[in-house]
Amino acid sequence: MKTHPVNISRIVKKRTTKPKGSFYTVCWIQDEIKYIEIDKIIYENVSNAIFFLDPINEWTISIENTALSPGYIMYLSKEILNEPLLSKLHINEVRLFNSGEIPKINLSPGIAKRTQAILEMLDELIASSLNSKESAILSLLNTFFVYCDGQCNIKSIITSNNSKSNIVYKFKKLVDKNLSKFHQVNDYANLLNISSKYLNECVKEILHVSAKDIITEQLLMQSRHALKFSGRSIKEISFELGFSSPDYFNYFVKSHTGNTPSAIRKS
Template sequence: MKPDSVHITQIIKGNTLKQHVDDFAVCWIKNEVSGIEIDHVLYKKVSNSIFFLHPKTHWKILKKDGTTSSGYVLYLTSEVLNNPILSNLHINKVRLFNSGEIPLFKLSPGIEKRTQAILEMIDELLGSHLDHKDDAILSLLNTFFIYCDGQCNIKSVVSNSNSRTNIVYKFKRLVDKHIYEYHEVAEYADLLNLSPKHLNDCVKEVLGVSSKSIIIEQLLMRSRHALKFSNMTIKEISFELGFTSPDYFSYFFKTHTGITPSALRKS
């Protein structure tokens, strides 16, 4: 890759302005900011969002002055996006950056830390003189984009009226926080002061899947991690995840994965 084909900056200043005028920009706004101004229109309530911005777009991010980072801006040249490793992805500029509307993704809570780690590794590699660093950067970009395009991330377009998207994002954050105690859609609907039907309708419209599938996905993700990377017994894992018995946990896990918890642990 040519020098500066990939560039990362942190969102620290009061106003973060577009710097690389000919590059595509991926803005990950992690913490609360005043808003992002795109083509002279201000959009508020954009925390925990990723924007994909074409070089022709004029934008700036507004935040209060301070030393705390509110996220990252990743700049990419067309040469990088056209690399064979990235060119077949949905995220590719032909299918996303040039879509006519400005795409906005809200990452599933469990993915946020991973994406931050990937961006930090890319930034570290950019400042290094390691052999094959270009290959490593492209591989990390590929992983970053695949995470962004994951099925259960919330995908929409930039808008000042996205109430259903906000409901779904609040639901997903509640699932991430309370998965050890609540396994039923109705319990989350109560926390949101909604009916289970309305919550499910919102999730179906925004994500194309059911509310229950989001809960199941989170349980399976936590189960796999505990089985693979902890020393807890299956019984301990089942109770930590809020199942009534180890037998029910094993039944749940096998129903949704096709293998038992003990078989996964041995693999």
């Protein structure tokens, strides 16, 4: 194991175990693995999740196919987590790395792609000899944790059976899957067989925003991504995202961002 305060490796061995040393560990499981064992407890059918492990945690990751890597492992020193830029994050305030619980974050598909890009850039920087690379590494780490701590992600504790957390997790998965069809909280409440009031109560308690805020944020993220990185017309994008007309799409985007879709596309 290198002595750099940040190290990233892909999961490639049939069994990957905690290395020697006092490292905090971020395990990002993209594709389903056989299991992850943490402090002698086995968790199976794990995918699309990030685990945050304290140095005192003993852990092993077991995979079936070594030809296909299911994710990444990032090792962090205590010193780098105490850097001023990182210490101000809410993710540290709630003691994401702690010895009492095993925090796990489930990422939405859009966030997962961005997270992978950040990890890949981090890995390139760590291996480089570029000037000011330490500052750049800190900035990317900060961005990584901001995404993990974002309101469109679900923080959950794998030792907990909190029913409200489960509802919010299911709500987020439904939003990811049905955003082009449903834009109203009531639609998702019906899919979950609960009232809109209770769904909103759950989301506010877990994420500190409203259920409508989650839907709106996802619509804005997907709108901006399509406008900036696709060649589809604004009319096509509006209908693909489930808006009744390009005019309403224009109104929605401008009312929430201050810019028209055309302006966002040109920026």
